Amino acid sequence: MMFSVTKQSINKMTPLGVFLSGFLLVSNFFASPVLAAPAELGAVKGDLTGGDPLGSMQWPDMKGQFFDADAKTVFDSRIKVTVPLFAEDAMNVPVSFDASALGKVKKIVVLVDRNPIRKVLEFIPEKAKPALNFRFKLEQASPIRVAALTENGVWHVGYAFIEASGGGCTVPGATRADGSWPQTLNKVAGKMFDANQLRDDARLRVQVSHPMDTGLVAGVPAFYIEEMILQDKNKQVLAKLYPFEPVSENPLFSFDFDKKPVGPISLVGRDNNGNRIDAKVTQ
Template sequence: MNTTISIFAERLALAAKRIHPCAVLLCVLAIFGPCPVWALESNQSVDLQLTGGDPLGSMQWPDLKNQYLGANARSQFDSAIKVTVPLFAEDAMNVPVSFDASALGEVKKIMVLVDRNPIRKVLEFVPVKTKPALSFRFKLEQASPIRVAALTPDNVWHVGYAHIEASGGGCTVPGATRADGSWPKTLNQVAGKLFDPNELRHSARLRVQVSHPMDTGLVAGVPAFYIEELTLQDSRQQVLARLYPFEPVSENPLFSFDFDRKPAGPVSLVGRDNNGNRIDAQVQP
């Protein structure tokens, strides 16, 4: 019996010399089960390379960074940016999000990006005299990471992030006013209000809503139709903030801006959509 085992071992060793090492490894894994620790560590290293070090492990992040921040841009993930979203998007056409990058100090520009949306850039925000904070709603096509990238004066992008689960479909179905045909009656009408600071919120706040269908162009027979520029001005026509929404912003968008000090009213909101329709309204204090 021992002689038989010895002969079998010799033949196995001889065969192993003729087989590629990778094939031997696969046989060992098949017989002995899960990958050893060193193999897992190797895979994790590969994943970090594929995801650009993304804490959420998204392989879309490197391409997203190159496309919107720049291939050579300096960037870092930064938990100092507070990003608040629901764990699950119950209404994929109206997903609430708020962010606050005040902890960074001065901020030149902020971009909101969604990894797995068909249109990944949601909006761009320039907080001239507002706080680098904003609340709004957007459309989400499927579960995805969301990024809030804030550019500081040293030209470093600080990237806050969160993940939202969703059943999806928010970008590829028509909005309510598009479905019932009511949007032309209210197009670009503005409603808004200025709020004083209170015990729960130490900042003054401006909330404005613009009536607009915000079509993504991904619904059959409905071209892209969205607000592309909004500017906030105080009573002396000094710019308070600039906002550049894109197609994923929700229908009839509602924006909340925060201020260290309540601006002198009335506050003006001026802008246009991608068809050249003008927006021009005042919000009384």
């Protein structure tokens, strides 16, 4: 709905009328983005986006790249994806997801449509909840996808959109810039947060010191953690995580469990240069 207010009509208005007219103009200005909500764009663009609720032209290509040709994918709002409206620091964009509402989840893949490296990580929950908190690098404003594979072979896709000024994938991290990364490489810090009056489950937070280079900075090859495995005291696998280059420098991950695992928890893994990760998290 549009409003037209001329100079002559304003002269004829009472002060209250002028105020209301201004209010309508301002309201119309702020309301206009709602009329073009991302959920409507997929319908407008039709088959060109494969029915994507965010209207992304990249989605059909991503389906072909990251899923089997006969894989069934459905957009599913039961997957909660939480991101900032605007990425203030494009090298450290926080994201959390929770696919617990789907029941048993075999595998989760996180993808970013407009990143030069689209796959962010793969997560196999095993004994953990199908939920994760972490940070990643964002090159430009983009949809982010959280695809969860259930036992019936269906990929359920949650989604969100992040605005950004960009550049997060193509600049060196702080430890790369100051040269300090060799002194801290693959050191691990962690803590287990027990159940309390606010929650009846447990959370494990671990951070690994690593530059997580994307390979997109001149003279700096790709150098990133490629495998992390959590084990309990009895060497039972709790979760498997496969990060890729877009995960932020010195990555911090939060894992959730229905009940506290038997500790101490071990974290083992490696980066793409063969450097080992081997640490225990005291509780």
